[in-house]
Amino acid sequence: SIKGQTIGVLGVNNRSTERTFTQHDSELLQDLAAHAAIAIENARLYEESLMRTRELSTLFLASEAVNSSLALDRTLSIIAEQLLSTLSVSQCYIGEWLPGQQRLNTLVVYYRALWRPTDAPTLSFKNTSLLEQAFSHKRAVVLTPTYQRFDPPLAAWMPHRYQAKTIIYIPLFTQNQPLGLVTLYYIGEPYPEATFPQSSFLQQLGLEIGIKLIGSDAENQPHSFFRLANQVIEVTGANWYDIALWNTAQRQFKTVLSYGEAVWARNPKPGFDLSGFPQLSRLLTEKISLVGPAVDDLQYLLEVSHGQSFLAVPLVIKGQTAGLVFLTDTLRDRHFSRREVELAQALVLQAANALDNARLYHDLQHSLEELHRTQSKLVQTARLSAMGELAAAVAHQINNPLTTILGDTELILQDLPPDDPNAEALEAVSRAGKRAHEVVRRLLVMAHQQPFDETLEPIDVNETIENTLMLVKSHIQHGNVYLTVQLQDDMPPVSAIRGQLEDVWLNLLLNARDAVTGQPNPLIGVISNYHPGEEQVEVIVWDNGSGIPEDILDHIFEPFFTTKPVGEGTGLGLHICHQIIEKCKGSITVESAYNQGTRFTICLPVDRKRDVL
Template identity: 40%
Template sequence: MIERNILIIAGDYDLIEQINNALAKEASSLSHAFNYRDALYMFRLQRYDMLLIDVRIHSGDEPIYNLIAGLRLVQHIILLDPDGICEDSNFWVLREFDRETVVKTISEVIAMRPSAAKDKQQETNRLVAGRRIEEVEALLALSKSLTEVLDYNVVLQRVVEAARRLTDAEEAMLLLPDEEGSALYLRARAGVDQETAANFRIRTEDSLAGDVFYTGKPALIGAQGPQKLKTEYYVNSLLYVPVLLKGIPIGVLGVNNKQKEDVFDIHHQNLLLDLASYAAIALENARVHEESLLWARELEMLVEASRVVNSNLSLENVLLNICEQFSKILKINWTEILVWEREENSLYTLALHRRANWRFARGPRTKLKAHPGYYESLTSGKPFWASVGQQQPPFGINQGIESFLFLPLQTDGEPLGAIIAYYVNAPTMRPVQGKTITASNLGLQALVDMLATEDQTNVIGRSPQEYAHDIAQILGADWCDLATYHDDQQTLILQASAGTGIWIERRGPALSLAQNNDLTEMLDAQTLIMQRESGSISTPGGLTLLRRAFARSILALPLINRGRTYGMVLFADTRNNRVFLEREIHLGRALAGQASMALENANLVHDLERSLSDLHEAQDRLVQSARLSAMGELAAVVAHQINNPLTTIIVDAELLQQEADPDSLEYASLEAIIRAGKRAASVARRLLSIVRSTDEETPSVPIDVLDTITGVLALVKTHIEHSNIRLVVELPDDPMPPVLAVKGQLEDIWLNLLLNARDALSGQNQAEIGLRAAYLGDSQQIRVDIWDNGPGIPQHLREQIFKPFFTTKPPGEGTGLGLHICTQVVQQVGGSINLEDVAGHGAHFVILLPAVSWSELHGMELV
């Protein structure tokens, strides 16, 4: 009988069965382990006198009998070698497993008694084995703790702390690759100081950690003196092991000693490899868990986004909601929705939403030498308004807006920066001084904080784009920029921009596809374009979009509805050189699909509202036609009622005049009566002309345009100047060819335009009205310009001002017929009247009248 505790370590069930049968009646205690980890666990539970180990079992590349022998836990080890492959002479080897051979071999091994020296060594070995068991227990406890948590960052930190504790190292770190696999970043650390951690980045090429990551094999440095690494510091000993998931490296776990002279050995390597295997599983579990939570959150956000974008059918609100949801879910600071006009081979912006900021002093810039107006405003502290036609906006933003406000920011008289507020449509009323002061104070606070920290967040946690958003709301602007002034370079640099521009009734900024064939291909194929500032792959279209958004990275996705591409959505990150993940791209596509459906619904409603509006306008025109017809009838009655007594007055006055002395006072008075009577008769005729395209009874005669202008000026000049308005008149000294027109009608044009200008300038300081006339010989036309420096006429009203009965004056102060009369008179003459594009800087009317050459008059009398 063999009175011993025997542990059989084998993975071959047949072999185990043979040993069991051989020792069934001989051994007092038999236990089994199937691998190295099972054996370590059994050692923790019980002491064994003998081990029977299958030589075919390995842990990594190492046979486990070598690993177990190194632990020195058991005195007697016999190797089981059924294949006859073991040639190790340091161990007893069994190759036959019948009862007699097995019992005899075990008995012989037991019969060999160790010497006293060996007994002492055995005690030492037992102490070492105790430490090994403690390490195994610690490893098992750590593996259990890793599986208990699913928070990714917590798992990372526990791994490095365990690595440091198991190896008694000064520092431990876990390195994970970036998205492109070109570098390893420090994701968790223990014992590594903050300064070292901040700069810790290792390229996977030509580095020790990179080799471990690529090859999947550990690297051990020890007992060779201090070694300088790629991370620019020295270590006395270092150990890197790969973190493998299903045989694929996902990271590198490392420990090192910089001050301690203790070196790592193969035992530490094996411990760290075991820990790395546990870590890989724990990290994957945590990653899957976090990914599932992320997908759940994203699904919830998609549902919420769908609810928000479909909660309103106003096209403007739908566009704003879509942009805000894109920005919120994808965490981007620039969203642009563009429609595709295939026939014009161009994209046009429908909506542009930005909450953008740039790294300090790295945003778009404007050289002030090329824009002296900005420099003068910055140094003088005086703001100014400008239209796009008068002044080029800074930073190349010159499309889609009508006007902008440049508001300089100073501290102690020194320029600090500027606020630029942009208006898609010129405001009917400019912000009052109190609002510009509030906006300036807010802008100063933002710039002072930025310049103090040279960062994009400040001490109270408020970002520059949040400041810009608040300023835009105060000034009533569509969006607002915050820029800093850099005196050494005479440059204005954009730091933040916030707001939304929407173009519905007219086209927004254009993007030509003529030089960007890849964008056309993307739209046709319904694929995507992704571009980074420092990306390895670049396309002309991608670079164009990158410059368009002043961004460091962009993602462009097609807008698809019912299988047809009708536009594109552009996402941009102005601050980070970002890689859009596959998950984010799928999320963007889902959002784009929702946006397409919401836009289709909103467009249908918008088209319906426009059709209803057109119907109402048509009804109004019918009503106006009826009113004009009624006025015509009334005018005919009034003319008839007035003409009868006027005829009597004029005839009687002419008879009396024939008998009066031409040099007498009575003759002059009768002449005035006749002139006034004829004037009254002409008023009646002009009343009829309002509702008649032509007055067939009144012939056109050659009219001296300058005489009609000077006549009207004589009537209104005093009245205009009494209103504190300066009248600027520029008339040529030389006579101009006449215009064929009905006598008295041209005066109506000048009178109506001058009186409208006077009303627009009511109460304004430094008010000014101008009138200029000139003959254009090349086109044989007379051009008359009448302008003022008032608030101007907003873009959305310009198509309506020439319609009858349309007026912007309060009820009772205007008939709405003045400009309509001007239009009729000009059209009867064969000329044109237009409002020039100077929105926000006064109204400027241009009248072109066809001139008659002197040779064409044929004896006609000039009136």
């Protein structure tokens, strides 16, 4: 005993001689027991000191790791990695709790999992016909899944199985016999076909892992297998890597290794309703940690992830439950000790602080980006104001010669007979001059801050298109550009501002002309249609030019945004088109593909006043 507490029993017996122990022997034994108790206590204290030192070192290293980045997605990944390595578990799920909606949204799912064949997830040829195709042809196949209805927790808990954009099956053979299957999952984006490595390389690496898994004790050296799996992830760009071994007797695959991660730092996030998970709800509301054995809803989550034991810890930030950390061991049906639970709680507390800092940094970045956008808009507003003043000065300068052109053209037309060959050309000059005069008038009104006459009138769309084509048809067709025009007859008028739809068609046609320059077999088309059911007229302007890059497609209607060289474009054409169509209560949309062309679709409401008698 030590400090009045009995810690054990020390006893002796005499087998060599027959004699009775004396009082001296008893005193000697008591003395030995006292020394033994002190030695045992010292050893226990030393072991406890070593354990505490290791825990402090672990917490320090974990703290350094989780605070090494302020990027939210990277922080989430590091937190999961530290929890797995420190507590020697296989799977980590971190969820974000939305108490007002009673919902748990997934932030990160992180696997470094091994299974014994008896407990492993299974996969058979019945799961997909492409799997059978991969083995019959002995080559990799690519699957773009279309998911049927399933329980929402599955998508949140196992995103690689239920949310992958692309799945690649790679069959493994040895001596012409099936050995197993490598599965790659791409969750966020489809797989990069252009940079995807040769499947023979991946098959060779898969064979190396598969043969090692069969011939060695994977449980005692998991990191060597995880290093090989990580090599595949880095080479292929996949989010997830599974390897399954073929079980001939059961005619199915047994997944023995799963390595990957999926992070959702931004919305939308997968998640599920907590109304069917009372144990999880209790953990979150009462801020308590739970450890196996699993019952009810926790048993369900443990089963779908094919785990043997679990530890669930609430994620608390500034005294408020913000989420959940759910850790699973796929190899051992273990009971987490009090010390392990306390260590997990300490790690989760560090993780919560790091996550809070990362979120604050993320919000700050978002605010700064919003500030920069606002500043850019202010600069654009100032530029527009300056351009308005400049436009007014230019308008005054061109107004006088334009008046002379229009007057002289009218005088000449009056003296020409109707069948004169020059009459058509002079009429085109007159129309162009009147349009230019209307533009000058609008510029002057804008400069003097007088209201435009923006009354919506019944306008014949086909007439505005034909007027515009008369101005630019020869310019468009220069350079062997083929122009096709398909205008539906007898369309009702639309509600629009007189003189402004021509500006829209002019801008779109000139942009199309620039886009097809240098393209083989350049084509430009204009189509008009009437949709009675929707009471709107649709105009499509299309080309087979170079297309608009996807990353700038959302910006083309912004003022001053242009891809043309300096001096060749103001960046205002499409912005003006968008403004005019909006004033007409219509819409303008764009579709474009690289080196395939661009298609602008304008929808304008039919003038309803025509029905009023």
